[in-house]
Amino acid sequence: MSDAILGQVALGYSPFIDRNRAVTATRLTVFPLRPDATLDAAQLLEAVGSVWPADGARVSLNVASESLLSDLMKTELATNVMIEVPAFMAGDPVNVEPLLALHKHGNVMLLKGRPLKELPREVLPCFKYSIIDLADDRRATEGPHAPAGAARSIPHVQSGVGSVAEMEASFNRGAAAVLGWPIDDAVSSSMANGKKAGQTDLQVIVELINRVDKQEPIEKLEGTLKRDPSLAFKLMRYINSPAFGLSVEISSFRHAIMMLGYQRLKRWLALLLATASKDTNLKPVMFAAVRRGLLMEELVRSSGDDEMRNEMFICGVFSLLDRMFKQPFSELMRTIPVPQRVYQALVDGSGPYQPYFDLVKSVEGESLFDFKSAADNLMMSVGEINRAQLRALTSAADLD
Template identity: 70%
Template sequence: MPDVAILGQVALGYSPYIAKNRSVSATRLTVFPLKPDAALDTAQLLEAVAGVWPADGAKVSLNVAGESLLQDLMRARPAGNVMIEIPAFMACDATNTAAIVALRANGNELLLKGRPLVELPREVLPCFKYSIIDLSDDRRLDGTQPPPGVKRSIPHLQGGVRTIAEMEQAFARGAEAVLGWPIDDAIQAGDQAAAGQADMQTMVELIRQVDAAEPIDKLENTLKRDPSLAFRLMRYINSPAFGLRVEISSFRHAIMMLGYKRLKRWLALLLATASKDVNMKPVMFAAVRRGLLMEELGRSSSDEEMRSELFICGVFSLLDRVFRQPFAELLANIPVPGRVYEALAEESGPFQPYLHMVRAVESGSLFDFREAADALMLGVSEINRAQLRALTAASQLE
């Protein structure tokens, strides 16, 4: 990860672009300058972005919250996989027309953020692939349909989505994709979903056996009950993110190479991504990134066991959404370290500040970011580098 000065001058946050099939089509990287009047190096920002999203890699959308930095970015030449979000007031300003037209000619997808208060310049409108309409600003929320023949001039994306219901409703209203984390659905006691419980039982049993260091033969017999689980486990272990130099060819080989402790973390990852409900795809996407980010935030500690537990805490932090059970009930059946239980079921303990930091990153709020960073006593640059490392590792798992 490039050690560039700008990582200490901005606060980063990330969220997904969710397509109609509920897959994540791109990542939105929000960039908040810590000092609005500071001169920032756009080339450094693009260097940091390219470290995670190379030109031949996945798409990333830059949501820059500082006008000066965005002006510089609009006059740069980002790689073709970099999308740029441009606020409506800047798109309407004729002084930006040439830069917007040049960005489009460079091959960058442009996104119009917000509703223009005046008509866009004639040359500018065709440059935008989508408009981003925040949920709080969508005039169609009451269900009324526009007059016959009246359509939005640009296909739209729905921003500010926080629940599964909001996501479904946005697609029903014609959104091409949604932006946000649909993870805020309320969980009620006794609200356990029947779907996926068989898969969960197999994985929970396997996690228990690994936790108890039972013989390999017993673990293999449990795994044989679910061939798809065995396949996914082998795929994860052989992914670039795992960093092994030899290919793992069997579950027995995996245990010999990894040991029980390292194997347990990947079983935790499998459990968090077990749901077959298509609406859970973005939730599982978030869970993987939470685990990797919490582990990276703990990198400065020399306590390897703590970092491993932080990973499990992050990965498990959305299990209540995946299986629709409160943590107090859910974790009664899954062996987890005490610090993980405290953070998830009791919202207390030494891991709670790390979880607060992850939520602040997801929220896209500069105030929350600063508050969480102070509580965790980590520098901005360290947090930003942890985010970018985590996002890089996550991309290697998919």
């Protein structure tokens, strides 16, 4: 039933990140491909429920269609579904009753944008948070000289944050969370603080990847892994997660190699490498890397080429390693063995995987124009891309 709407909209996603740098919810942005299209709210909710069931994690719907959003506001939603409501709609008397009903039902609502006029008195308590873009935040641009009108009546979430420094400044100004991917200066910020990005852990995993790439005896691989038992536990947890889809439980590293083989094991070592850092500021980077890998893999699932799928997964997962290791890819790839097509995408920004990488970044950036352009370059249908996104987000939820 939900398939029809997946061909009528472009989807994008981004995380809500709290003060502990933990991801507390996912924002799903929905752009209609045609402004005049009639979109089915029930179909959208069915698609959303396939990834975020009622007893699952929280999702915030950012819907760029007034008619579709109006229909959603009149629907009984699962309580883990949050709704972002533009200020002009929140101030419309026709929406008072639906907003009150959603609030009474227990749904979290977020006020998006600055109201041009005072909201109806009974509506304001319906909103748990306001979403304030960094570019429009008078407290950020005017500092202590911000006008009295910049006072907050409800807690706020800061959007438009593109760096760790901006994220930290937003929290210092009282933001309850930031919305987006603050990864641009994660490397320089971590270096400025004198922190190591879990370097010992990373070196052990890099050594393992090299040994697996050479298909060394199991005894040598086990000896390397025993240097850090916590990594062994994490690897076993990943392999036994629902996302991996094995019918039997893997009980040891030796068992993993026997069941998986060296090539399939390498992709999960890649995932382990991308999530091994203990630097708090790198949590959003790790979160992004996992989703990139899963989405790139899903984009080529229908190709029937297992080698390509595995390489795309590694390409996405490794795409932020330069931030974790604080080294350019041209240096990193001298020590970490990767296939040639992955090397081209990460080091040279070229090759057959680069267009897929561009598509992933358009999804993360929630940019309709870039989404359409990347889809056209790949000659992929919007529905195919959206289905890949939902499968990837489901697998990510299983890993989380």
